[in-house]
Structures are given as structure tokens and as C-alpha cells.
Amino acid sequence: MTTAPSAEHQRLVKMANQIASNIPTRTEVAAQVGHHLRQFWTPGMRAALAQIADDTPEQLSPEVHAALEGMA
Amino acid sequence: MSVWFVPRDAAARSMGADAVAAALEARGETVVRNGSRGMLWMEPLVERADERHGPRVGWRNMTADAIHLALPNDQSEQYVGAVDELDYLARQNRWIYERVGITDPLDPDDYVAHGGLAGLKNALAMSGDAVVQAVTDSGLRGRGGAGFPAGIKWRTVADQTPQPHAGESPSADRHKYICVNADEGDSGTFADRMLMEGDPFCLLEGMTIAAHAVGADRGFVYLRSEYPDAVATLQAAIWIAREQGWLGDNILDSDLCFDVEIRVGAGSYVCGEETAMLESLEGRRGMVRAKPPLPAIKGLFGTPTVINNVLTIASVPSILARGAEAYAALGQNRSLGTQVFQLAGNIAQGGIVETAFGITARELVEDFGGGTRSGRPLRAVQIGGPLGAYLSADKLDVAMEYEALIAAGGMIGHGGVVLFDDTVNMAEQARFAMDFCVEESCGKCTPCRIGAVRGVETIDKIRAGKDVTANTELLRDLCDVMTHGSLCAMGGLTPNPVLSALNQFPEDFASPVIATG
Amino acid sequence: MSNAGYPQWHLDAAQTLIAPIVASEPGPVLLCLQAVQSHFGYVPGEAVSLIAEACNVSRADVHGVFTFYADLRDTPPPPIPVRLCAAEACQAVGGRQLKADWTALCQSDTALAALTGTDEPIFCLGNCALGPAAMVDGELLGCADINRLQSAVARAQAAGEGA
């Protein structure tokens, strides 16, 4: 990826990673992150995150990737 | 080798006792600084004994310059002979004051040798309840003036559960306190002071017995700042008592743990009122508290507290030592035991007279006191301090006990008797009573705070001859408001001297100029 | 003791003075005020804040206590304070006259007045059988008269100079 990510995308990345590292469970992180994203994020934000996961996968933690896969 | 006794009492010192002691010491004599015998017109009364505990002979009004007279010549005009045989002492019945003047107040061995600790030892062999019962049986009543039965007060405190200080968490230490009111502010009274200077261990012993009786762990003596000698002597006695194991943990090897501290007043007469004293002990303004709650239930720092006067507490060791029954056999009616009367003012033979209740004022004034110092006719006697009534000279046959004095329109107060000769102006004394209230009112309640000021002004108007009839009526109305409306005895009793003067000596209120109505 | 013996007011010294009181005594405000006064001879305004802070009460609290008690003062005492008893037992033996005489003397002798201060009345020194009573620089006098007062002042002065 060469284009600079937008502030909006930067925030989504940060939010997703932060949710993954803080979600209060140690056993079912992916499911809980997925649940959280469905509860509180707009469909547009979720779609944008999925796009980021495809475009720049290194920005997102493995738990976020797992969560996105679980939601798909 | 003879031993000399020179009192360390403040009254004796005020007449030069220190110089006399120094002069004797300079001559290489052995000097013991005892308390005062209470024959204050003789101070400094210097005594000599052939041995430490032998019989003593005395010289009155001794000075350093005259000491050489005493040494070789027992027959100087100041010589009084065997002191114990002096009529003034021999006619007394000393319980509280049994050691005062005899012992070195700060010598613990002397204390024990003269019967000290006997009461405490007896008490410790009894249950706390039994001690309370003994005090109840003795008929001992508060010597501060109100005359409340000490046993009932102690019983109330004994029945309470110790409490943490107000505002502390429930898990904090729990306490009960013994507070001794040594704020002896009444003019004409000095028995507390002389006891603390002359036999301080007696007070500490009494407090310790009280602590055992009610389950208290700490005691305070609230002592007025005007008594620096008493503060110093009592403080020294506390240190010595701790060393002796008479205070502190496991007193006399018992389970009792109790210690005493002095709190010095700071110039407030009202702090002699028990709730104001508590406020002051808590470090606050000495404002009177409304009752209830009673201090026995919520007292110092909100905990159950015994508050007694010095003489009340100092009566306790001898009651426990000699028995409640023997004590109750003294006195009359509901005034049992002995009272320490103090003879003062314009009096020839001022001092301490401890005797059973019931003696008449006339006996005290004439037989003991020997009339006025000035030699002029006696005009009035004020009994019971600045809040006590004036009695005219013809009313002295009243028995000195609580109820009889109340019936006579007076009060026994703290046992002070102040004499005035015929030069006194009783309107001026009435004005002073109001003025004293102006000076010393705590300011909490309106009748006292404003009333006293108006009282002075109204008496001034009467004395100046302004609308005398109307203003006299106003003064009487004001006295009524103060008597029945004041929060404490300060405002409530100030009308006593005012009205007694007005009623018995109306001629003094007539204007020196014109007395138009 | 003459007031020449009082050290200069010093905040840190005052702090050291009151710290153990605050640490060990419940209700320490009055004790702190008294400790400061007995050490420095008076309680300067600065001490009020110091004591309030140390005792964890308001300045108003301390001020209220300070102004309630007649003993407490916010200015240094005179070198040799003279106080005459104004109560009844001493009135009965000429206390009022002594007071008037002493006041007159001080009015004519300004040095004496400066030395002994304005006589603040004191009500009862517990010497009521030997009145009039007076307190001269802490020394109790019985049967006081002008001469005895003056010689007591002189004694105190000499003791102060000797110290």
C-alpha cells in the first residue's frame, strides 16, 4: 500500500486493535470482538475495517483478523 | 536534729514563705516544704519538730529577717506553740484535708505513712460496683455547688458501654473518662487549690478509685491558669505517681490501667460549668452545651464521663479508707460528711475550716473567723462565690448545708464565705455581679449575653436616680429573664447577688443626689 | 520568669513545638495555642494558620478558640505584667482602692506603665483570705499594697537583669 491511510481509517484500526487487546476474556477473544463490533459499529465502519484487513493486514492484530473471519 | 516545716502553698509564698525557707536553708537547717495548715492569717506559719514525724511547734507570720528569733527563743511573740492543739485546728474534722499541711505533698512515702493509698487498696479489693455502692452509701454530693449525689452520677457512667470518640470510626479505641473540675473560679474559694498544692496524691488516688468504679481509662484535671503553683505541684505528683505505679498500667499490681493529665484553663470562668469545661477540654471555645445529653452518657469527646469537683473526688479516698458509714454519720439531713469551708474577704482569721455540714455561718464567721479584719462591723456575707447571694449580718444563723441555704435564699456553692464590713456599698456589689457576668459570659444565650450588659446599665441608671421605680422594676424583670431563661448557671444565678443586695440593702441603691421616681 | 526570656517568634520552632501535641492529643487546638503562647509569650496571627493546618481544622475554628479565652493574646506581653484581683473577696479589703491607686501611679509614671502593661483585671487568684491579691510577673502577692507591688516589680526587674 502506498497511499497514506485516512484519519478515519487510522481510527478504525486503533479502535479495533484496542478492543481486541482489552476485551475482557482470555478464551474467546475473536467471538467477543466480533460481538462488540456488531453491537457498536456501523455497517460502514465494519466494512471499512474488513477492507483494511485485506489491504494492510499488518495493521490489525491477529485477534481482529480472527474476529472479522468469524463475522463473515 | 530538728526539722523545719515551711509551707510551699501559694498563699504562704505570697506572704514570703520562700524567703523564710531560704534563710533557714542558708543556716544549714533541714527544711521540709509542707502544704499549708489552712490558718492563712498566720502565713507564713513556720513549724519545727524534733524529728521528722514528731509533734510540731509553730511561729506565725514569720519573715526571713525574724527567723533568728525563732531559733534560740521559742517564746517570741510570733510563737504559737503546739500547732495541732490550736483551737482553730482542733475544732475541725479533717477528712479531705487530713494530710494537708502535715506532709510533704510530693513525698510518696510521707503520703503512705499518713494513710495514703488505704482507700485505693480497699477499693481495688472490691468490685467496681461495690465501690459505686460505697460512694452512694456515703451520701457524698458534688462539692462544685449543684450537690448532685456522686454515687448516682458514677452509677450512670458505670452502666454505659465505653465509646470511641465522636467522629471516629466504630473500630477505634473506646473510652470512658474521669474529669476533675479544678477550675475554681469563684472568688472566696481556694480549697481546691490548697488541696492540689498540699496533698495532690489524694486527688489522684480519688480519680483512680473513680476509674476503677466506673471502668474509665483516662482522667483529666481541668485546672485554671490562675493557679500556676497548683499546676506545677500536681504535675510533679503525676510524674511521681507514675513512677510509683500508682498511675499507668496495672496500678498496684491490679488489672486497673488509668492515667491522668492536666489541662490548664485559659482564662474563662464559664469553663467551670461542666459542659463548657468539656468543650474546653476538647480544645474548643468554652461554650455551654445544652443538656441532655448528660455528660455521664455523652461527655468528653462523646464518651461517658464522670465530672466531679476536686473536693468531691478528694473525699473518696477517705470514704473508702474509713468506711461509708462513718462518713455518712457526719453532717445532717441530706448534707452528709464534711465540707471544706473557706473563710475570706474582710476577715480576721481567714483560712480553711473542714467540718461536718450543719455548722452555722455565724460559727464560721465569728468563732473561726474572728470577725472582720478591719475591726469594723460586719455588714454582709457572700456565700458560694460570685453567683451566691449576699446575706446581711443578722442572717448568719443559717446552717451551712445544701437545702438550708437554698431555703434562706442562698446557696452553699463551693463553700466560700466572704465577709464585708460596713464600708461596702451593696449597689456597687450588685453592679459588679452583673459586670462579672458581662466579662465572663460565654455569649451563647441571650439573657446572659445581652442581659448582663443591660443589667449594669440599668443599675447605673438606678444609682444615678433616673426613673428609679421603673428601672428597678425593669431590673427585677431582667433578673427574672436571666434566672429562668439562661442556659446555664452563669446567667441563671447572677441575679442571686443582685436581688439579694436589692432586697436586703435597698438604701444603697438610693441615689446619692436625688431619688425621684 | 520575665518576658525578656521569651524567644522571638519563629514559624519552624512553633511547628516543632506543636507537632507532638497534635500527634498525641485529641482536640489539640487550645493546647497548641497555649503551647505557642507559653513559649513565645503570645500567639501571632501566623500561628493561627499554622495551628489550623496542623490540627486539620479551619482558621475560623482556631480564631474562635483564640478569641474566646482571656489569657490568649496576639501581642507580646509587657516585660513585667502586673495584674490585680478584681473579685469580691479582694474588693472587701480595699481591692478597688488599690486598683485606683495603682492606675494613678502608672499614669504618672509612664516607665512603670510601659514595664507592667495595662492592668487587665483578673478574677480571683485563690488568695482570698489574704487580699488584696496581685500577680506580679507570675509571683503571687498577698495583702498587696502599693509598696508591696512596687517592690515586687523591682524584684522581678532585678531577677530579669540577673538572668
Place this chain on the structure above:
Amino acid sequence: MNMVQQFDPAQVDMSRDLGTPGAHSDVMVNVFIDGMAVSVPEGTSVMRAAAMVGADIPKLCATDNLNAFGSCRLCLVEIEGRPGTPASCTTPCQEGMAVHTQTPRLDKLRKGVMELYISDHPLDCLTCPANGDCELQDMAGAVGLRTVRYGSEGENHLHKGKDESNPYFTFDASKCIVCSRCVRACSEVQGTFALTIAGRGFGSEVSPSEQQPFLDSECVSCGACVQACPTATLQEKSVIELGVPSRKVKTTCAYCGVGCSFVAELRGDEVVRMVPDKQGGANAGHSCVKGRFAWGYAQHQDRVTTPMVRDSIEDEWRPVAWDEAIAFAAERLNQIKATHGVDAIGGITSSRCTNEEVYVVQKMVRAAFGTNNVDTCARVCHSPTGYGLKQTFGTSAGTQDFASVEHADAIMVIGANPTDAHPVFGSRMKRRLRAGADLIVVDPRAIDLVRSPHIEAEHHLQLLPGTNVAVLNAISHVIATEGLIDEAFVAERCDMASFRAWESFIRLPENSPETLAEVTGVPAEAVRAAARAYATAGNAAIYYGLGVTEHSQGSTMVMAMANLAMATGNIGRLGVGVNPLRGQNNVQGSCDMGSFPHEFVGYRHVSDDTVREQFSTVWGVSLREEPGKRIPNMLDAAISGTFRGIYIQGEDIAQSDPNTQHVTAALKAMDCVIVQDLFLNETAQFAHVFLPGTSFLEKDGTFTNAERRINRVRPVMSSRTGLSEWEATCALSEAMGYPMPYQSASEIMDEIAALTPTFAGVSFELLDTLGSVQWPCNEQAPTGTPIMHKERFVRGEGQFITTPYVPTDERSTRKFPLLLTTGRILSQYNVGAQTRRTDNVVWHAEDVLDIHEADAEARGVKDGDWVEIASRAGATRMRVRISDDIPAGVVYTTFHHPVSGTNVITTDNSDWATNCPEYKVTAVEIRPAAEQPA
């Protein structure tokens, strides 16, 4: 007795002054007052018993919010079988007592006392500001005083000067009767102890601190003394200026989340004063400097009362009629909707507005805009509370009423500063602390509660900003490993599986105080002691504020506190609980009212088909099932160009939201910004439509305070803008094609009640009857619910949630070595829009930066110097104050003045679950600066 009448205590009008406080006892005693029998709880004073039967006894020093004092001596009575004339205020009723309140003897004594009072009082009743509102005057009449025989030449206090230093009230010592009511109010009610009596006897006088002017004293201007004064000695300047009020309206304060009830007193349409309502459920007659005095902003000249529009933010504002402004706004929003879709617009509701106003805004967004892009300013303060308490207890609200604190044995205050930010509750808490409850403060700063007159925290855990969760985990670790868990409570009330998971987590060595000491800066022993104190107190209560929520782990922290309370059984009764102290007056309400993008009214998720169906039916539109955008997402999308129009109700996001540069960039990027507010605030600089708002004095509706108490806000005066705010919102909605034809605010509440199970029983009628009510209020709880989770948790079983500590990204570095944290002070409120427009500025004219001496010295900064504060986000300037309230490495400031630009330097880090900004931790560096900013 032949004239005995039985009296029914239920008939007592409690708004009267009964003279002494009520007694709490189950034992009743029967007494006869002037022949009338009355039964009162043991401990009730004779005065109160008499007042209950209508036999009012004259009094001056007694008032029923202060302990009996017994000084005025007007209230003397006679009691059969007892000598003397005791004061009725200090005499408790005893069984069978027969009291006479009116006898010739008493009449004479009372007249005599009154005569003394008047002999030292100016005879200027006719020109006195309190004429007609003076208890001394009333009592002189009551006792029938006709003459003062002492004359007027005696000693008096009439020459005493007047202290006018306080901006809001005067102290006229010549009128003082030394009843000590002011002194006692300052001590007993407010707990500041700024007043005393100086001197004694006739020389006694009221003294602020050391006989200083009020303004220079320790006084915090709460008004309790003015309220308590029976004469004109302490008198509101507004009363002196405007005269004694002629009518009264009960309403609710619009400042903090305490939600004090006030009686607005007016002359015509002009407010003369605001007096705290004795029957106010939240404040019980107390007030603070803001609510009591700082209401003048409502009439401030800066206030805009006409709608305005402009095509571009470069243009000048154009005042227009309401119709035109509404049409303008509707057209712009509809245009954006048509061009960019419904997701391109949204709205923000305000916690300063009423429930009804908030409700219509979120309804407009969901129904007229057609989107769930609605959020609230609670996003930036208490959103983690809603999230965390819902997860653990099942409801997004505090568990107790305020009065509960009076039963707490240990109080843990975390990240809150009640004496400044919630002063009326702070006073209540302090009263309990003075009575002996233990206090644990968890805060980087030594707030006043840590040590102030007569209050001292037993435990102060002075943690580094950002380590709340670590400290709470350490506390819970101690409780779990030292056998302090309330096993019975947990077994009975909580989900055991979640408890076991939590317990095994919390017992891990990584959560021990020893392990965490380095991270938190709190010594392990201090943590252990505090944990034991909390767990063993009996009743332990937690109160917290924005110092908990405004962190990257704000939600985690809320859950950690909930875990702690459940583990120790401190939930579901008086004296315990987990209690948020809400920032603004209606934070609770704005959250309740469906302001969050994922929830309908009553915290029900938009994806819940049943709920959505219900709303669709009542509202007559289809509603979206997916959450909308939160504020930061809206702003991001604005910068990206996909979000283009916003309706902002009463919030100044350009000043109050973090990372100001980012916020302003977003606002600038939009096509239509509609601001509804009292003043042209910072955000309005970027607006196209300005809709004038109404002050609380003009509103009709309800506020819900931090204890879930729904209070009525009543219009004290007519709207200065011509419309209610909800009317303006409805007009816009209608102009956009979705009519909301409400006739009254009451009708809006009826709709809320119909749609919300927890509000089912609420109506204006009920509130007017009961005064206030705490939700849930419905069939099961017709008079409301002071204490929640009593028998069971709202969610059924209490849910433990593991709370691993995850450090924030915002860490001190070599470049930004200090941690900045922020807070409030007493006299100012939030961004200061209201309080800066009042005389409250005399107490706080500027924000300053508190810095530890060592940090100041290392940077060559002295007390009072100007410094530059720089963070990763930006820089601003401020004056410094050397302070030992904070540890080295931490700096602190308030954010009440826009010039301070505090949010220029705060970053856009936020809570992981709710995006509540991390205001409380910003890594900064301080440099000396030559001059103040322009």
C-alpha cells in the same frame, strides 16, 4: 385531660420549619402539647412535636436543618411536674409529658428576651431589605413586644460596618443577633467551617475565618449561611437590589449531576434569588455557589435570542425569523440526505437539556433524518459507566440514592472530587465522614477530601494517571487472597461461572499489589490496608467520577469496581453500591433517552426486533437495525467527506472535545452545522444555522440526576427566544417531512413512559405529587426505586468480568515526560460558558497548571510563571502554581476557560469500549514561556 385531641402526624406540612431535625427511632412516645396528644419518634424535641400539632413555639436560633442549639431562649416551655422553663428545642419528648407552650409566665419571659434582642438592633424595619421576610420581626410580633424599656443609649453593635466583599451577598453585622445559625450551617450542613463566633459575651460576633472579609476567608459561598440567617444580616445582594420576592416556582438546578431542587423566587418575570428546596430529594435544602448564585448567565448580554443563518462560515450571521431558520436548516439537511444518503447526517444531544428535549432530538435523528447517527455529550464523560454497569449489573446507572451515603461505614472515592464538582453531595458525604465513616481516596491528586478541616482520608492511594485498573485489580487481589470475599452473597446473587473465572484471574500474581506497585506508584501495603478497610467495613460504598471513565480502560475500570462491590457483598442495600457522580445535570437522562447510536430509550439495542417494532409502530416510521456513528466517527467521516451535516444541541464540541484541531477541521468540512445554544460558543464559529436555546429558567420538562432521580424543571419565566427548544426541534423535524405534533413537554414524557418499561409510571402529574421519583418507576415500583439490585440484579445474576490491566498508549517519554490530568474547581463549571458569565470569576479568573516543586525546579519554573505545555497533539500556555497536591511527574489543570485551550493538547486516545476520550492522561512537557498567549 378533657381537651385531648388526637393528631395525625401524616398531616404535617413538611415544608414548614419544624425547628429541630427529625428523630430516627422505631420507638414512639406520646406527649401532650397544650392538651393535644401527639405521638413522635423517641428523640424528637418538644419544639418539633409542638410544631407538628401546629402549636408553633417562638424561636430564633432553631431551624430544622440544624441541630438544636438552645441559645435564643425564646422557645421556653413549661412541663408539668418539672421545675423551671426548659428550652423546647433541646428538650426531648418523654412518654406522657404534658407541655404548655403558652402561659402568662412564658409570655413574660419571651417578651423579656425579645426586649433584650431589640435593645441591640437597628430600628429600621421599614427600610430593611428583609422587611416582611425577617424572623426577628416575626418573633417580635409573635411575643407581642411593644416597647423596649432599656432605651437606645446602651452599649450596642449598631455601628458595625457592612461587609460587601462577596459578590452575591452582604454581611451587615449591625443586624446580627448572634444566633450562630450561619456558623452552624457552615459547619453542620456545608462542612467548610469558614465561620466562627469570635470573642465572647456581648463582644461575640460572627467571624469569617480570622475576622476577614467573606471573600478573603475560607468561605466557599455555598449560601447556607445566608439561607440560615433569620435577619437581614446575611442577605442576597439581589434581594437588596430588587426587593423581597413576590412569587415562587420550584425547579431544578442546571449545573452538575447532583440535580438540586430550588425554589426560584421572583418579582414579576425577574428572578430575585434561587433558594435551595428543603424538600429537594437530592439536596435537602442545601446548595453550592453555582446553583445558589450563578444563574445570572441566563440574562447575560452575550445571550443570543434570535435565530441566525449564513451560507458559509466566512459570512456574517444574519438574524432571521424562526420559520426562515428552520426552513434553511431543513433544506440543507434534506439536500445532503438526497445527495449523500442518510448516513451523511446526524445529531448530538445535550446533557444540559431536559429529557423531553433530548428525546425529541434523538427521535428526529432516527425518524426524520432516518439514521442512528445520534450521540450525546455523555460520550465524553460517562459512556463507560453505561457500558460497564450494564454488563455487570444489567442496568446503566448508579445503584443508590444520595441519602444512602449516610449509612456507609467506608467510602471509597475514585477519580472524583465531590467537594468541587458535586459540592452538595460532597457536603453530605463529609457529614458522614465526620460522623466516623472511613475514607479511601484513589486519586493521583490530594483532593480536598484527602485532608481538609475535620476530614482526613484514612487511605489515599496516590496512583499514577492511567493505572486505575491496576490498582483496583490489586485491591481485589488482596480481597480474594486474604479470605475477604463475601462467599454467601456471591453464591446467592452472582453468576458462579463468571465469579470463578474472575477469581482465578484476580488471584494471579500479576495482580498482586506487590507486582503492580511499580506500575501504579502505590506502595503494596497501602493497597492492602485500603482493601481490608473496604472489605471489612460493614457497609462500603464506591463513588466515582470522570477520573474513572475518561481513560482508555474507562469501561474496564467500571466493571472492576462492580466486581469488587459484588465480591464483598456491597450491593443492594443502604450504605453500599457503585455510584457514578455525573458531570452534568442531565447526563443520566440524556443517556436514558436513547441518545446513544446503538440504543433506543431505556438502553435497548436497536437490533432488538421487538423493541424496534414497538418504536416503529408508535413513531410511524421504519427504523434502522444497525448502530449509528459515535461523535468521533462522525467527525472522522466529516474529514473524509462522507458526513456533511450535523445538529448539535447545547454542546460546545469545539471546546469540550479532545484534540481541538481535529474537531475544528471536521466542523469546517461540513455543509451544514446547526448549533442550538444560549451563546455563540466556539462550535458556532463553524455553524451555518444558529438556533437560540433556552436557559433552565425557561424550560419545562425533567432532568434526571446521578441517582436516577427524575426532577421537574419548571418554567420560571417565558422563553426569551419565543420557542421552547423541543418546539424548535419539532419544527425542524416537521420541515424535513416528519411531524412531531406535541402540545406540551408533559405529552413527550407520556410517550417516553409508554415506550420505556423503567419509566412506565412516570408522568408530570406523578412528579408534581411526589416531588421527584427515581427510576425504575412502574407497576412494581410506583413511587420509584432509591436502591437498585435489592433482591436480585436487574440482569438476574451479577456478572463478574475479568479486567486485565492494559496500559494506555499514552505514556510519558523522554520528549513528554510529564502526565497531565484534568479536573474541575468549585466555582466554575465545565467549559465555563455559564459560570464565566457570572461573578463566579472572582474565585477563578484563569486556569492554572499545578506542578510539583521538583518538576518545576528541574525546568526553571517558579510559582506564577507562564509556561508552554506541549503534547503530541498540540501546545498551549498557562500560568503555573507549585503544588504538593500532586506527585512528581504529574501536572494538573482545570479547563474552564477557552483561552487555556486545554483540549488543544489532549489526544484522541479513548476508552476501548465506548470511545470516551482519555482526558485524564496526556503526556506533556513544560517549558518556561515568556508571555501569555494573545
